[in-house]
Amino acid sequence: MSTLAPLVIAAIPAEDEVLRTEVSAFLQAAVADRPAWERAKTWSGVDRDLSRQMGARGWIGVTLPPAYGGGGRSVYARYVIVEECLNWGAPVGWHWIADRQSAPMILRFGTEAQKQFYIPPICRGESAFCIGMSEPNSGSDLASVRTRATRTDTGWLLSGQKIWTTNADQCQHMIALVRTSGTAEDRHRGLSQFIVDLSLPGVEVRPIQDLSGESQSSEMFFDDVELPDGALIGAEGEGWAQVTAELAFERSGPERIFSSIILFDAWLDFVRALGDQRSSTQRLAGRIFTELATLRAMSVALTDQLAQGKSPVVEAALVKDLGTTLEQNIPLWLADDLFARDPGSVPSSLLHTLVMLTRIAPSFSLRGGTREILRGMVARGLGLR
Numbered sequence: 001m002s003t004l005a006p007l008v009i010a011a012i013p014a015e016d017e018v019l020r021t022e023v024s025a026f027l028q029a030a031v032a033d034r035p036a037w038e039r040a041k042t043w044s045g046v047d048r049d050l051s052r053q054m055g056a057r058g059w060i061g062v063t064l065p066p067a068y069g070g071g072g073r074s075v076y077a078r079y080v081i082v083e084e085c086l087n088w089g090a091p092v093g094w095h096w097i098a099d100r101q102s103a104p105m106i107l108r109f110g111t112e113a114q115k116q117f118y119i120p121p122i123c124r125g126e127s128a129f130c131i132g133m134s135e136p137n138s139g140s141d142l143a144s145v146r147t148r149a150t151r152t153d154t155g156w157l158l159s160g161q162k163i164w165t166t167n168a169d170q171c172q173h174m175i176a177l178v179r180t181s182g183t184a185e186d187r188h189r190g191l192s193q194f195i196v197d198l199s200l201p202g203v204e205v206r207p208i209q210d211l212s213g214e215s216q217s218s219e220m221f222f223d224d225v226e227l228p229d230g231a232l233i234g235a236e237g238e239g240w241a242q243v244t245a246e247l248a249f250e251r252s253g254p255e256r257i258f259s260s261i262i263l264f265d266a267w268l269d270f271v272r273a274l275g276d277q278r279s280s281t282q283r284l285a286g287r288i289f290t291e292l293a294t295l296r297a298m299s300v301a302l303t304d305q306l307a308q309g310k311s312p313v314v315e316a317a318l319v320k321d322l323g324t325t326l327e328q329n330i331p332l333w334l335a336d337d338l339f340a341r342d343p344g345s346v347p348s349s350l351l352h353t354l355v356m357l358t359r360i361a362p363s364f365s366l367r368g369g370t371r372e373i374l375r376g377m378v379a380r381g382l383g384l385r
Contacts, residue, residue, distance in 0.1 A: 009297060010304035016076035023059065023081055027088040037353040039089025040262040041360075043255050044216050046170060047091040048125075054092070055125025060099045064107060068115055069123035075307045079254065079300070086258040093167055098122045100253065102129035102175055105193075109234035109242055118173070118195065132162040132176030132196065132220060133243065145191055147178045147222065156180075156232070158196065158225040166367065168218035169207045174198055177243050180236050191239035194231045201225070211359040244313055256323035257295045259364055260330035263357045264288060266350050267334050274345075284337060291326050295319065314381030317374040324364040324371070331357040 030050055031039055038045070054060050062077050064070025071077070078099075085092050103122045106114050121127035138144045147160025158178065168174065174196045182190035198205065202225035207215035234242050271281050298319050305312045335354060338346050365371045379385045 008301055008304065010301050012076045012080060012300065013074070016074055016080055019077055020080050020084060023084045024088070026053075026057070027084055027090045031088050031090055034089070034091075035352075036089070036262055036266045036349055037356045038091075040260075040353050040357055041091065041093075042086050042089055042259055042262065043096045044093050044166070044360075045089075045091025046093040046167065048094050050091060051094040051125035053125070055095070055123060060095050060125050061103055061119065061123030064103055064119060064123060068107070069120035070103075071123075075303050079303050083254050083258070086254055086261055089262045094128050094170065095122065095125050097131060097166065098127055098129040101131065102173075105175060105242065106195075106233065109193075109238075111230065113230060114195070114233065127173070128167065128171040130165050130168045130171040130174045130198075132165060132174045132178075134162060134164045136161055136163050136219075144184045144187070145177055145179045146184050147176065149178045149180050149192065149194060149227065151180075152226070154226070155229045156194065156227040158194065158202075158222045158227055160222050162220040162222075164208075164217045164366070165220050166217055168198070168220055169205050169215065172198060174220070175233065177239050180239075188240040190237055191243075192236045193233040193239045193242055194227060195233060196222075196225065196227065196231065200227075210363065216360075216363075244311075254296065254299055256320045256368070257292065257299060257326065259324075259327040260357055260361070261292075263334060263353050264330055266353055267337070270347065270350055281337070284333060288326075288330060288333070295323050295326060299323070314377055317369065317377040317381075320368055321365075321371055321374040321378070327364045328361045331361050 030053075051060070058071045059081050061069060062071035062073050062081060063075055064072070066072045084090075099122065103119050106118050110118070118127065122129070132147075135144070135146060138146075147158070147162060149156040149158045158176075160178065162174075162176065165174070176194050176196050177191055178194060179190055180192040196203070202223040204221040204223070206219040206221070208217050208219060209215050210217070268285065271285070302312050302316055302319060305315070331354060335358065338351070338354065376385070
């Protein structure tokens with residue numbers, strides 16, 4: 001029997017939508033001198049000063065309680081801010097994961113001391129977190145965790161390895177899913193989450209160079225890293241339930257739809273400047289617009305469920321799979337269009353943006369869970385397996 005609830009079409013409330021004008025104007029000015037190929041990196045780009053400026057304006061941690069430095073607003077307010085960051089290609093990778101996942105995780109499961117210590121600097125744009133889930137030789141099978149934290153007289157001793165950790169070489173902290181009891185064969189049982197200070201002795205970060213020539217992900221090595229008692233988030237052994245709730249935030253946002261939007265906008269500017277009214281051009285633009293509009297409606301509907309306190313894990317997996325498929329198709333479809341034209345008619349900046357997106361697009365369906373894992377989740381949600 002299906003466990004999927006129907007997604008109800010929702011609209012962003014007026015009190016949150018009004019935020020868009022101010023955020024848009026600020027970000028447009030902030031990226032005015034950045035070329036399209038650089039802005040196309042969207043939320044993987046890093047600019048610490050911009051993050052601090054956004055924090056000063058109250059646009060980081062906007063849904064968190066004011067008692068911890070947050071804005072106390074709805075998840076819709078954050079949705080508007082995120083959409084504008086993607087729309088303008090703002091380099092917000094410094095605070096992105098901390099704002100999207102780490103701070104809400106600490107707020108929900110952390111101790112009062114953890115909330116007071118970690119959340120305010122996140123809201124100020126001063127603190128960066130990464131996520132320690134994937135491990136070598138495990139693919140996207142998060143349950144086969146081997147990295148282990150063992151109790152000591154003073155806290156915990158952490159040993160093991162993580163991989164594909166986004167922006168780890170620039171972060172101060174990681175929230176890591178590790179094993180505190182049993183073995184990898186125990187799957188979901190015996191997993192716990194810890195906040196790891198990446199400056200501690202025994203932590204080694206090795207950046208991994210990707211096809212674009214950049215190093216957005218890293219390997220992480222933990223060699224008997226001494227963690228204090230206060231590093232544990234939530235209850236020991238409840239890590240799987242905690243991380244499952246976290247993944248709904250990671251997979252349902254507009255960043256799973258709009259990662260290729262800067263390229264699409266640049267292409268639209270190009271065909272409009274040409275006055276290109278060919279039916280093939282109109283069909284391509286219409287196809288992309290239609291899919292974007294549908295996926296955005298689904299993403300907003302998931303935001304509505306999050307606003308109601310629900311955890312739409314399976315629904316988020318579906319939107320993430322469909323969204324990243326479109327994100328990967330846009331560079332392919334636009335490449336077919338551009339390379340069918342007179343080579344001298346296509347601006348070099350547009351081609352540069354296309355090449356950059358083509359190189360990084362394969363990662364869109366890897367980060368946040370591979371396509372195969374997500375489709376397995378959806379199949380189970382539909383009662384098909």
